[in-house]
Amino acid sequence: MSFLIGYILPFILVLSLLVFVHEMGHYLVGRWSGIRILAFSVGFGPEIAGFTDRHGTRWKFSAIPLGGYVRFYGDGDASSKPDTDGLEAMSEDERARSFAGAKLWKRAATVAAGPIANFILAIAIFAVLFSIYGRQIIDPVVAEVKEGSAAAEAGVLPGDLLLAIDGYKVKTFDDVRRYVSVRPEMKIVVTVERNGERLDLSMVPQRTELTDQFGNKLEAGIIGIVTNQEMGNFRVQTYSPLEAIGEGAVQSWYIVTGTFDYLSNLVTGRMKADQLGGPIRVAQASGQMATLGVAAVLQLAAVLSVSIGLLNLMPVPVLDGGHLMFYAVEAIRGKPVGPAAQEIAFRIGLAMVLSLMVFATWNDISMLLG
Known part of the structure; x- marks a missing residue:
């Protein structure tokens, strides 16, 4: 029970906050763009609890608290891969309210809004901490x-x-x-x-x-x-609220540059890959920060929020950055990437993400055993 309260609960609370804010970015810009939204989920897998609002969106908590998704009208799955057959069967009015039928800039803005929301959250958390504690x-x-x-x-x-x-x-x-x-x-x-x-x-x-x-x-x-x-x-x-926001932005930028410095060192062999952590290490860090108080947990949440924003901007299909990459190609070509090419890319992207998760989890287990 102490392990559950000390490690698992802080981990779920921190990760759920970050996922909720990320997906809320997608949701708000998507709604503003006139795109119909079918589901907003914190977590993957079977639904634990939820409700359907007056717009027909299903809001839910799902069983696996390792992410989340917003599913738009016309999506084939939670990764926003287009449902090609379903789109062809839609009327013109229905397609106009689908994600795939939205204008290019609206789709790009909706996708980019998730990582941007994570960066805004990190700046806000740092600003609150600097305002209160200096x-x-x-x-x-x-x-x-x-x-x-x-x-x-x-x-x-x-x-x-x-x-x-x-x-x-x-x-x-x-x-x-x-x-x-x-x-x-x-x-x-x-x-x-x-x-x-x-x-x-x-x-x-x-x-x-x-x-x-x-x-x-x-x-x-x-x-x-x-x-x-x-x-x-x-x-x-000490900082005034406005100064604290500026300092929060600076601290968030330090995390961005530090991440790229680490990745550069990783590629050149100056840093070991065993410092890449997965869910187990995040859970451990959450529990450890919880022993230091709310401020420490919030600081960890800010760091993780920037990390989630950066990860999602990587140009890998199934991630937000992969979608933005497709939209960049579409803007250059004047037409979307073909369904077959997207299918292949999504499979490759999914394999890359799963491989990274397996590797990070292996690092976590090795850390615990070592």
């Missing part, structure tokens, strides 16, 4: 340089103020950590200020296995510098 700021001033570290070999000294890395300005110690952590074994140039003089110091972050407060292990690049209260001037910065 944000801890630590100046990028070095208090200690670890012996034998990349920073020590490059000549970094205690008291140095870090100004930029590879030309990108850094304002906080967290900016330094964020940039360095995803660049193990990659040459970087750190610009420091020392006694009023600017120095460019080249170094290569060392690949290091770190352990978080819950005992989870992860790899990251480090250069071996430490700060403290006296040098870093630890403080909590």
Whole structure:
């Protein structure tokens, strides 16, 4: 029972929120575009509970809480693959209210609205957290340089103020950590200020296995510098609601760039693929964050919301990005991609998504057993 309450329940609540917001983006823009909507489901599989509204849309919770869907009129299945036979049998008026019969820009807007809703949710969550709790700021001033570290070999000294890395300005110690952590074994140039003089110091972050407060292990690049209260001037910065929204957008963008940095490192072999997590790891993280309070759970939800938005924008058939790819081709060709080509593409896309899920789940199981 404690496992159910501590891990499974937070996981279901967080994921259901993210799925609901994502699908609500599709739903709202679809309704605004005049497309008839048959079903709005949080979860897949058999229906657990639901109701039908006055517009004929079936709202439901389904048994498998690992996603969701909005099914439009004319869809062949939950992935919005067109029902070719059904569309041919429709009258002109019926086809006009189907998803496939909508204008190209309306279909593209409806599909893009899901990931966009996830990004908006993340910004909103960060904005609320920053408005209520503020944000801890630590100046990028070095208090200690670890012996034998990349920073020590490059000549970094205690008291140095870090100004930029590879030309990108850094304002906080967290900016330094964020940039360095995803660049193990990659040459970087750190610009420091020392006694009023600017120095460019080249170094290569060392690949290091770190352990978080819950005992989870992860790899990251480090250069071996430490700060403290006296040098870093630890403080909590407060934000007005408008400033908090801007800062929420910045934090969401950091997650986007960090994700692409990780994927780039994955392709080039600088990062291991075992850090790709699936539902088990998300459930574990949800339970761990729940022990730290509501704010920690909300922060995790914001990170996952950006991740879901990005994942869905990948140009893979069955995902939103795959549909947008088809619409781009349609805009260029002046006509939709043929049904046979779409069928093949959807099967390939489904195989890719299922393979990724299996691989991520295997990583999760290996993590638990290891």
